[in-house]
Amino acid sequence: MLAGSNQFETLEHALKHYFGYDEFRSGQREIITTALANRDLLVVMPTGGGKSLCFQLPALLKNGVTIVVSPLIALMQDQVQLLANNGIPATFLNSSITTEEKRDRVAAIHNGEIKLLYVAPERLNQEFISNFLVDLHQEVGIAGFAIDEAHCVSEWGHDFRPDYRKLAQLRHYFPKVPWLGLTATATDRVRSDIINQLELREPHVHIASFNRPNLYYEVRRKTTAPYKELLAQVKQSEGSGIIYCLSRKKVDELTTKLKQDGIKVVPYHAGLDGETRTKNQNSFIRDDVKVIVATVAFGMGINKPDVRFVIHYDLPRNIEGYYQESGRAGRDGEPAHCTLYFGMGDIKTIEYLIAQKVDPETGMALEDEQRIATQQLRRVINYAEATECRRIIQLGYFGESFPGNCDNCDNCKYPRPISDWTIEAQKLLSCVYRFGERHNGRTFGLAHTIDVLRGSKNDKVLKNGHDTLSTYGIGKDRSVDEWRMLGRSLLHQGLVDETSDGYSVLTLNGLSMEILKSQRKVEIAISPIKPSVAANEVSTNTAEIQALYNRLHKLRKQYADANKVAPYVIFADSSLRLMAQQQPQTLAQFAQISGVGARKLAQYGEMFTGEIRAFRAESGLPVLTESDPTPPLPVSAPTxxxxxxxxxxxxxxxxxxxxxxxxxxxxxxxxxxxxxxxxxxxxxxxxxxxxxxxxxxxxxxxxxxxxxxxxxxxxxxxxxxxxxxxxxxxxxxxxxxxxxxxx
Missing domain, CATH: 1.10.10.1390 (ATP-dependent DNA helicase RecQ)
Structure with a gap:
């Protein structure tokens, strides 16, 4: 028997009973076994990897209540709702509940009726600890502290929250209670900081692969009409999606356009009042709308597992943030699509925001912060302009090597041919050289250089007399986008420099001179026209399976609406897909579906098996009843x-x-x-x-x-x-x- 429980022979039995799964995912069993041994742990596991189970199952098998520190109200509510639907006694205490609700919940906690208590870090102040937690530990016992989103404790992380720094005081009140820190993203530096700041004692550290194999990554260069391409992509995509923008203004503009074009969409940003944000968030979670357009503030507290696409309409500020935001797609393990739109204007916007990092008291530039932010931006640009496997760059950021050729990103699926652009590079660098000759070393930015190469007659060109340069008009055979692509490629290969002193200008370096003297070749990858990856490209479902899946999807939505919960709380898309493929007709067969535990079998079994039997009868297929012998479900053989x-x-x-x-x-x-x-x-x-x-x-x-x-x-x-x-x-x-x- 398991320690702390006389009900289950093995961890697998407990897993199936509470959560409906037959086997653990990679690493989960080791983590849970360690947690049950009351050791401190740090778990670094990507979104969708099953982090929550690593503290939820031990909490159910140990005596006492486990305190879960979670940064956002929405995240707490979502987790508690999911647990309640599995028949698991969990609750939260935060500012969203009434005084009466708080009193009832506190009473239930003190009576030992609750196994998981979710609280925000700011609630763990001196008064709450001394007046509530100390008494709770004496009466019921605190089984452990689980610190979700643990990277928030580190100022080196992408989402530092000062309240997390105060959590270590709990260690002094409860020195023998084990701790578990969990995060989806953490570099070596952040991991060390988490261990130090939370005062973890010789923790077992589990670092899972950061690779999300079900996500397709692509980068699209912004054309002169990027919205048109975005709209086509949204219309073609199945399921729900998130579109990220850098500014509130862009969110509002894009939401208005999409609505006008018939897309069910809502906005989300800090400029909206709390009631509107909550309403829009719930509409998205419950599949009442297809798309939510948001600033990067949205999503951290959202546990919606069936997001099928994430689009960054603007360039993200850093790789870690992009990994986290794009990772909100496909948390159920099903295929999902992540698109980053990349334009030169985005770089200027972020550079402007970086320049605004100043000391509020003195107005002086925070040079270290600006330097780090500029470094992070450079990595994002390198990612966007890369010709190699996207995962090599992403995973490399977290110190994980990847062999490449993932066959699930644009660069691997549609490799770009390498072309010799030496002559074009010589033209561009010659133009920069002529600027220096004409203006005593003063040069100009990339945009103006392209104007001169293409023979523009704008005021700036004429005013500076650049229409008389020998390089004027020698690049008319290439488009503006092609020249921009070449310019950025030269910059990121270090073949030309760019200063940023109020206005970015190009400057020649030693490698530039080698190109001009024909001592060095310039080879760059040309972006081909990539065929769209439609959702049905990755689907192998037959028409019959898809038809049944659609019916089960509709049934789930009807039940979810009637009970005012998100559809994924009832069943994950992956469970519905298995039901459509294997078509369980009896409760015994339904219990074999992954994701069907004891509570869900009792609550939804009759409803879903009834729908499946009805579909089979309408399709002229054999139908079973509960009294018939139950054959095992068919399993698709892998190839x-x-x-x-x-x-x-x-x-x-x-x-x-x-x-x-x-x-x-x-x-x-x-x-x-x-x-x-x-x-x-x-x-x-x-x-x-x-x-x-x-x-x-x-x-x-x-x-x-x-x-x-x-x-x-x-x-x-x-x-x-x-x-x-x-x-x-x-x-x-x-x-x-x-x-x-x-x-």
Whole structure:
């Protein structure tokens, strides 16, 4: 039996009962086991990786109440609603509830009726600690502190919040209570800061891969009519989406345009009153609108897992923020699309905002902050203009290596040809050189240089006499966008410099002179016209499955509206997809669907199986009743096409003779992730020599156990074998001996 619970034999049993899942995701079991041993932990896991479960399940299995520190009211409400729908006793205390509601909740907490209590960091003041938490610990017991969005404690993070710095005082009141810090994004520096600021004691640190394989990343250059392209993309995209803009004004303008063009859309920014923001946020969460246009303030507290696209209409300020914001897509693990629109005007806007970083008392520039912000902007521009795999740059920012060729970003899916632009580069740099000759070393910015190259007759060109330069008009054969692309590429390759002293101007350097003397070639990637990636491109559903999915989707929305909850609170899109594929007709079959726990089976089983039976009857398919023998649900057999490049990279290293630990270190991932890769490869029909990992005598014993108890669940196999055998060994052997379709 599990410690603190006489109800469950194993963690897997508890997982299925409360949350409806049969198996843990990579890393979750290790984290939960460590938490149950009352050790401090720091968990760095990407959005959608299952962080919340890492403190929620231990809280249910330990005595006492777990205190969860969460930065936003919306996030607390969403988490508590999801837990309540699974029959889990959780609540929150914040400014959104009435005095009477607070009194009732406090009474329930003191009576031991609550297992998870969500509070905001600012609530954890001296009075709350001494008057409430100390008494609570004596009466009921505090099982642990879970600090969500832990990066907020670090001034090096992208969302520093001073209130988080005060959390460490809890350690002095409750020295024996374990802590768990959780974050989706943290560099090495931020991780160290979290450990120090929260005073974590020899914590177990779990760093999952930052890769989100279900997200498609692309960058589109802003054309002269970017809105037209944006509108087409929104109309073509299935599901709901977020569009991020830098300013409130842009949010309002874009919302108005989209409404005029028939898109169900609402705005969200700090300029709206609280009631309007809440109303618009709820409309988005409940799928009453398709799109929310927002400033970057929106989304941190939103747990909507079924966002199918995120569009940055303006350039983000840094890579970490972009990773976090784009990561609000596809949290359910289903395919999602992330688009960044990149224009030169965006750079100027952010540079202006950086210049506004001044000391409010003295008016003097905060040079360190400006320098860091400029550095971060440069990385974003490099990302936007890169020709290599987007994931190499993204993951590299967090210190994680990636082999490239992800086949799920624009640069990998539609690689750009490299062209020789040496002559064009010489023309542009010659123009800069002639400016210096004419004006005693003074030069001009990229935009003016392009005007001269293309033979413009605007006032600035004529006033400075640049229509008489030898380089005037020599670049008419290239468009403005092409010259801009070349100019930015030269800058980011360090082949020309740019000063920013009130007005950015181009200046030549040593490499510039090598190009002018034909001692160096200039090669850049040309942006091709990329075909749109429609949502149905990644779908393999038949018409029948899609028709049933649409019906279940509609049923979920009707029930959600009737109960005033978000649709994903009822079931995730991935669960609906499984229902449509496997078509469970009885409660016994419905219980096998991932995401269906004991509470949801009792609450929704009859309704959804009834809809499935009705669909099958209308389609002329066989229909079961509860009294009929229940056959197992059909499972789609994976194929080699289901394996990604990252799995094949692992296989290649394994075949070279590297140990799993060495592969994990080389690829900057956990060893459990490598085990998962090998299981996936075996499932999909690849040959993997297991003798190096599981000796033949142990493999034979596992195979015998599988024959004796079946291969449907891991827990009975483990129980049959005993503690000497690991789940990883069992998974590998089970995958190795499992019959493939057609065998």
């Amino acid at each position: 080699k096409s289901d394996v990604s490049h990252t799995h094949l990279q692992t296989l290649d290293l394994y075949n070279q003779g590297l140990s799993l630990a060495a592969i994990a270190k080389k690829r900057s991932v956990q060893e459990n992730t490598i085990y998962d890769h090998l299981v996936k490869l075996l499932d999909c029909g690849y040959e993997v020599d297991l003798d190096r990992i599981v000796p033949s005598d142990r493999a034979a014993a596992i195979a015998q156990a599988i024959t004796a108890v079946g291969d449907e669940k891991l827990t009975p196999i483990k129980a049959h074998l005993g503690d000497d055998y690991s789940y990883e060994e069992i998974k590998l052997v089970r995958a190795k001996i499992k019959p493939r379709s057609g065998e």
